[in-house]
Amino acid sequence: MTETAPTEAIRRSARVRASELIGRGWLNTGGKQVTLEDLRGKVVILDFWTFCCINCLHVLDELRPLEERFHDVLVTVGVHSPKFEHEADPDALAAAVERYEIEHPVLDDPELVTWQNYSARAWPTLVVIDPEGYIAATLAGEGHVAGLTSLVEELVAEHEAKGTLHRGSGPYVPPEPVSRTLRFPGKAVPVDRALGGEDSAGRFLVADTGHHRIVELAEDLETVTRSWGSGEKGYADGDAESAQFTEPQGLALLPAEVAQQVGYDVIVADTVNHRLRGIRAATGEVITLAGNGVQRLLDAERTREGAVVVGSLGTDPLNVSLSSPWDVLWSEAAQRVIIAMAGTHQIFSFDLLTSEIAVYAGTGLEGLLDGAADEAWYAQTSGLTQDAEGNVWIADSETSSLRVLKVAENPHAPVTQTLIGEGLFDFGFRDGDPAQARLQHPLGVTALPDGSVLVADTYNGAIRRWRGEHTAADGSTVPAEVSTVARGLNEPSDVLLDADGATLLVVETNAHQLVRIAVPEEYLTVDEGASQTQRPATAVAPGEFRLSIGFSAPSGQKLDDRWGDPTQLQVSSTPPELITEGAGTSEGLQRTLRLNSEVPQGVLHITARAAACDGAPGEEIPMHAACHLYQQDWGIPVTLEEGAETQLELDLRGIK
Structure with a gap:
């Protein structure tokens, strides 16, 4: 692309x-x-x-x-x-x-x-x-x-x-600037003694995202004791005062023994620069660890079966393209950094000792699909945490879901499982049975010592809690459930347990602050329902219905048909009964469906993808040509009406 x-x-x-x-x-x-x-x-x-x-x-x-x-x-x-x-x-x-x-x-x-x-x-x-x-x-x-x-x-x-062109200024009027200590903070981690020294207790390292810097906050959560970055948007390595970030988000403190080996203590997801940065605590120096600054798009090598390869991208991380890394985590089980690569809907890994950077899980296709690392679909992965066993929990924001990557079971081929969430267009505010529970665009997650997991349920303004099936004090089995810890927050994007174990620290992004809230003795149960994204409905006729997706490879590229049809169409519906024939996944970008006349309305979920490689039309694709995967997702509300449209034409590249 x-x-x-x-x-x-x-x-x-x-x-x-x-x-x-x-x-x-x-x-x-x-x-x-x-x-x-x-x-x-x-x-x-x-x-x-x-x-x-x-x-x-x-x-x-x-x-x-x-x-x-x-x-x-x-x-x-x-x-x-x-x-x-x-x-x-x-x-x-x-x-x-x-x-x-x-x-x-x-x-x-x-x-x-x-x-x-x-x-x-x-x-x-x-x-x-x-x-x-x-x-x-x-x-x-x-x-x-x-x-x-x-x-x-x-x-x-x-x-x-x-003579119909008029030069001059447009209607844009800049808003008045506002001075704040923090500006849209994103993520936070507690400062340990290796980084903060003897007086580190109660301090936090914070991505001051809107000020394009990293700060250390004192225990009062207001006083900035140290900072890294000039405060000006940009990209530059150097000392703490001259270095530049652009909208940094995730932070990870490395274990002392690892930091000693690699020579830096903190990893920063420098999101809009599409890079990982490192901070050396002793000198304040900021360095670049991975990323060449060029946004990675949906391109990847493909196997003979057409699946995106999950695996190494090489050991020269400064020459690898990344895409909006949103969070980072040191994984004890995998012994490497795990990266929520929001821009390509994947999980990456970074071996600090060998410098190998790899696609760890996810095909790059946007959606909610569990399974093996080379089969799973994610949608804008935004928050990471690890539990006591070493499994990695994920806030998958665009599917409003809580998911777990089973790293502890197999660090080399982890399997993904969804605990809360239904799909790209499903959200809500509902506690209770995890299968029916709903979140709304969560960005943060943290695992607690009792095995439960807290979610910064960003667009619901709440902190939610998932707890799996467990045994109560009286020996009875308590089923898994979702509950609400706190609500009324202004876009919380991260949550973590304070040092005292009885208080939560919340990054309240749109309030430009970090706040402490007490862990309640009893949790709320909220049910404000499940929702779907609301868009104007298209009237379609029941019965036979033709779906056609257009695709034009960009100039300098051609369809990668070396191993068969390089296009694929996945079609489903809500409710499932809307489609009586033609749902599922198959090659090609045309499909004939049969729509159920007894279902008055619903949503057609359509995912189209195509693969093209660098090369001229009529010529063979070079063996080492760069290949690109194109995908577009649609959730199209429809109403069934006699005499309405019997076909729908969409365009994967959007070119008219």
């Missing part, structure tokens, strides 16, 4: 007038409402996004150079169309716009009105509007910068010649 199709392939052949921008309100405009008429004379990019989505965050960064280069002729408008219920909260959206330093107008579209008017079906989707107000192109997913750049150049030249 490093290249896009030629410009002529992404431009619309028919002139379609752009729809008006309708929503609840605007951000970054100084309170002004913006219309398409206000934008006439500019090239406009509508960025349909939602702030939970890592691919959407990647697109924000991809667009920044484009916005800077064409600052007087291009206006980006972020159309925020929420996936989760919490994302429809205007205060949460305002915080996200501040957190991600978005420097363009944002339309708040909580009812997905503008989303529907532009026929968006996936996050992210980009729509380009020309200076006369006509749609020039529509693209889904990330990785379109090259094509967009060419298209904008073309539109600027065309409309400047016609």
Whole structure:
């Protein structure tokens, strides 16, 4: 996905007038409402996004150079169309716009009105509007910068010649800056004596994400005793004052014996720099451990059966591409660092002694699928912890799930199991039986000494507790259950046990603070129901229904058909009874379904993927060519109506 199709392939052949921008309100405009008429004379990019989505965050960064280069002729408008219920909260959206330093107008579209008017079906989707107000192109997913750049150049030249291009500033109005000790902190770990010395008790190392630095907080959780990073967004190694991070998240303190061998004490997931960084406690020096700064996309070597290879990426970690590492953990069982690689929906590992970096688990396909390391699907892995046995627990945010990687049983081939969670579009706030329990986009997790696991249930503003089946004091068997420890928090993104064992420390991200809460003697049982992502429904006809997915390999690539059809389509539904024939996984991007006339409505879950390798059409793919895996997921609500559409056409690359 490093290249896009030629410009002529992404431009619309028919002139379609752009729809008006309708929503609840605007951000970054100084309170002004913006219309398409206000934008006439500019090239406009509508960025349909939602702030939970890592691919959407990647697109924000991809667009920044484009916005800077064409600052007087291009206006980006972020159309925020929420996936989760919490994302429809205007205060949460305002915080996200501040957190991600978005420097363009944002339309708040909580009812997905503008989303529907532009026929968006996936996050992210980009729509380009020309200076006369006509749609020039529509693209889904990330990785379109090259094509967009060419298209904008073309539109600027065309409309400047016609006299319909107006140069000058756009409607963006920067917000007033706010001074805080912490700014959107992400993760925290307790400081041990090896790092903090004799007076380390009660101190915490914190990823001060919004200030692009790492800080040490005193026991009062307010006083900064040390910091690493200049506070300016960027990338630079060096001493504590001059080093630079960009939105760091996860932290891991290494055991003293390991730190002594490798020469550094702390590992930092430098998320937006797509790197792992190290901190040397004695000198304060920050160094780079892994990552070349180039975002890793969904590319991987493939086996003859077409599965993504799980295994080594080599022993030169500075030349390996990573993608938004969100959390890191030293695994005692595996004797290596485990990495939640949110951007590729995988778990990576890093052997500090041999410098080997590897894909540890996950195919790179986004979804909820348990099983062996080379079969499991994850969705934006965001939080890690290990239990007393050495198993790694995962907060898998986009599937709103709690999962466990059975590292203790087999460190070389761990199996994944889901304890809470249903799928990409299922969430809620429900305690009780884990099979029926629901979370909403959790980002943090910690294992407790009694075998239970706490979850920072971020979008529910709660701390939740999973406990497996166990024996009570009277000898009876207590079934597994989920309960609520605390609620009313403002986007908690991490939770850990304080040194006293009776207090929890919560990283309350949107309150810009760390807080202590007492472990309750009794836990709450909450049931506010299970939900699914709500999007406008498409009317379809019952009976035979044709599904077709288009795919165009980018220029310089060709379909990898060396071992058969390199495309695959997975189709399911909620409820399952909606599809009577045609569900399941098979090769190809076309499928005939049969929809049940007795089910009035539901959701079609569609995952399409294709593999392409570098090479020219008509030529053989070189043996060592780079290969790329493309995937798009759709959850399309449908209502069954006689006489409605009998087919659905989607595009894997989103190129119209």
